[in-house]
Amino acid sequence: MARDIDGAIGEGWGGEGPPDGVHVNVVLARRGGATAAALMTAFTTPRPGHTPVLACVGDHPTRYEPVWPPLVMMNKATAETDRHQTITWGAAQLGLGQGLLDAVADGLLEPTDEHIVFVAVYVNPDADDETAVRRASRAAIRKAIGMAVEGRDPAAARALVERRDEVTNPFYGGE
Secondary structure, eight states: OOSOOTTOEEEEEESSSTTTOEEEEEEEEETTSHHHHHHHHHHTOOBTTBOOEEOEEOSSGGGOEEOSSOEEEEESSOOOSHHHHHIIIIIIHHHHHHHHHHHHHTTSSOSSSSEEEEEEEEEOTTOOOHHHHHHHHHHHHHHHHHHHHHOOOHHHHHHHHHTTTTOOOTTOOOO
């Protein structure tokens, strides 16, 4: 890796759109560093409907194994229903793990515990297609890790500054 990625952040969207699209925010932390220490607080302080987990893959609870580098996931949408919980900690967790492994295969991260990947994932409570959520999660985290490791394209950042008066947000309804 060309630069120190401790504290690097990335963002990614995967999927066509709601309800089965997925949005993630990623923070990379060096094991034993201040970033990891601060973010591990989230891992040790779950709240009802928001459960941080060490992302694992496998076909049965007795055969789960964590992906490497370690991936700590936290849901951004409160998981209140059984279906939303199943899709979040099933399909999304699997997709996030696969996307992290894609980033390792692409040479962005090493499969060691030198770094820890933290991801906050938004899965829509109305999501109903597990395969679409898995695929969206995979694409979203791969994009976010790429942004975190490689940095944001300076030209794209400058272009955003130039368009600052025209930018919008899908959740904003004003003028």
